[in-house]
């Protein structure tokens with residue numbers, strides 16, 4: 216795992232959703248990169264995101280998950296666009312009904328700050344309805 220992914224992941228372990236910010240032009244980026252997508256500088260830092268976003272799209276995975284997720288079926292996956300302008304793939308917490316039927320495209324969502332399970336080294340952010 217590269218260092219830039221480790222920074223993102225250690226932020227999640229501390230309950231923080233970190234996004235990259237260019238120290239030269241303040242451009243925000245996610246997924247993590249080695250150079251700014253706007254000015255190409257390599258002087259990049261990290262800032263904590265507000266955790267507020269919009270659900271661009273989502274799905275519920277019910278079969279044939281990737282390796283390591285077999286025991287978690289079914290689970291919700293979404294593309295969340297943060298108010299900082301970057302987007303990421305995220306896990307969606309099930310609602311009170313135990314499923315994901317309350318989610319809809321363009322719904323307001325919020326970073327859910329879970330505690331990672333023991334031995335869970337996956338850099339995955341969780342969101343819930345705001």
Ligand SMILES: [Zn+2]
Nearest residue numbers: 237240251254
């Ligand atoms: Zn830049």
